[in-house]
Amino acid sequence: MSQKSQFVKFNNGLLCPILGLGTWQSKPGEVYQAVCDAIDIGYRHIDCAHLYGNEKEVGKAIQDKILSGVVKREDLFITSKLWNTYHRPDLVEKAVNISLTDLGLEYLDLYLIHWPMAYKEGNDPFPTNADGKVIYSDVDYIDTWKAMEKLVDIGLTKSIGLSNFNSIQIERVLNVARIKPVTNQVECHPYLSQQKLFDFCKAREITLTAYSPLGSPKRPWAKPGEPNLLEEPKIQSLATKYKKSPVQILIRYAIDRGIIVIPKSVNKSRIANNFNVWDFKLSKEDIQIISSLDCNGRLIPQAEGREHKDHPFVNVEF
Numbered sequence: 352m353s354q355k356s357q358f359v360k361f362n363n364g365l366l367c368p369i370l371g372l373g374t375w376q377s378k379p380g381e382v383y384q385a386v387c388d389a390i391d392i393g394y395r396h397i398d399c400a401h402l403y404g405n406e407k408e409v410g411k412a413i414q415d416k417i418l419s420g421v422v423k424r425e426d427l428f429i430t431s432k433l434w435n436t437y438h439r440p441d442l443v444e445k446a447v448n449i450s451l452t453d454l455g456l457e458y459l460d461l462y463l464i465h466w467p468m469a470y471k472e473g474n475d476p477f478p479t480n481a482d483g484k485v486i487y488s489d490v491d492y493i494d495t496w497k498a499m500e501k502l503v504d505i506g507l508t509k510s511i512g513l514s515n516f517n518s519i520q521i522e523r524v525l526n527v528a529r530i531k532p533v534t535n536q537v538e539c540h541p542y543l544s545q546q547k548l549f550d551f552c553k554a555r556e557i558t559l560t561a562y563s564p565l566g567s568p569k570r571p572w573a574k575p576g577e578p579n580l581l582e583e584p585k586i587q588s589l590a591t592k593y594k595k596s597p598v599q600i601l602i603r604y605a606i607d608r609g610i611i612v613i614p615k616s617v618n619k620s621r622i623a624n625n626f627n628v629w630d631f632k633l634s635k636e637d638i639q640i641i642s643s644l645d646c647n648g649r650l651i652p653q654a655e656g657r658e659h660k661d662h663p664f665v666n667v668e669f
């Protein structure tokens with residue numbers, strides 16, 4: 352398979368490696384080695400976020416791999432995300448600078464608005480009142496977007512994008528955008544195939560990035576007995592058919608639809624296996640079989656923000 356098939360082209364011309372490494376819940380103490388291993392194995396795309404609390408250690412791994420000559424900065428594609436407590440326009444540049452300092456970088460390749468909902472400004476990422484409810488802020492993500500555009504103007508990031516935005520919210524951003532979002536990063540896997548959102552974005556030259564592509568089996572709120580994609584019979588039988596693992600089928604399910612995908616692992620052999628997906632391709636019929644598992648099975652509901660006026664998954668088709 353050609354090298355070209357490993358990239359997706361953004362509407363600004365930038366090439367994004369279609370397969371990257373996720374870092375949510377990659378603990379300090381393990382994420383340094385995971386990022387070093389990933390870069391050695393061939394990953395060039397690392398998905399980060401201020402919220403994950405590990406950008407300093409991710410940055411140390413990136414710096415070490417650049418200093419030892421394994422990669423150049425321009426070979427890497429590094430994403431970070433603006434957390435909900437930094438939506439106020441005057442805080443956006445401050446927020447990206449925190450991530451840049453932690454990561455030890457002069458620029459990001461991609462900076463995303465992590466969620467459309469703004470939370471009360473301050474150092475607590477989930478500021479709560481006496482009832483334990485998150486305190487919201489009324490900043491409109493449209494104003495946040497305008498501040499994001501300025502980051503491109505001053506060279507702090509090459510691209511800007513969205514995460515967890517629904518179709519109506521994307522349209523609102525497009526109505527004012529001087530710089531278009533390049534991607535919308537959303538939960539996407541066979542239980543939540545996101546076909547409508549994918550088609551909607553594609554028609555507007557916005558790519559989709561699939562998070563939790565393996566079904567986020569270690570999400571903190573997972574309950575025993577909930578369906579597990581890795582044990583899904585249809586995925587297992589396709590794994591047998593293609594002589595690959597169920598995880599490799601799930602990763603290829605995104606790639607073969609043209610969707611950027613960012614599975615997380617801190618285990619070297621799993622990081623390597625997840626990258627060993629360039630020697631096969633799913634047929635159209637098999638992609639349809641996998642898509643038939645769609646059951647609107649959302650696993651990352653961001654429940655603490657559900658009453659927010661801008662929560663993306665309430666009363667919206669897609």
Ligand SMILES: NC(=O)C1=CN([C@@H]2O[C@H](COP(=O)(O)OP(=O)(O)OC[C@H]3O[C@@H](n4cnc5c(N)ncnc54)[C@H](OP(=O)(O)O)[C@@H]3O)[C@@H](O)[C@H]2O)C=CC1
Nearest residue numbers: 373374375398562563564565566567569614615616617621
């Ligand atoms: N924008 C957003 O709001 C969100 C973005 N994300 C991003 O997407 C990334 C991926 O999503 P995430 O929710 O982490 O979940 P994933 O679907 O990527 O699943 C990760 C889990 O699967 C395990 N795993 C990885 N590879 C294998 C394998 N080959 N065999 C068996 N188990 C495996 C990992 O364990 P181990 O590490 O032990 O291998 C980990 O527990 C995040 O890390 C983050 O970067 C995620 C959620 C929300």
Ligand SMILES: O=C1CO[C@H](CO)[C@@H](O)[C@@H]1O
Nearest residue numbers: 375400402465466651653
């Ligand atoms: O990236 C993410 C990982 O999980 C967090 C905790 O719910 C989410 O807020 C976030 O979207």
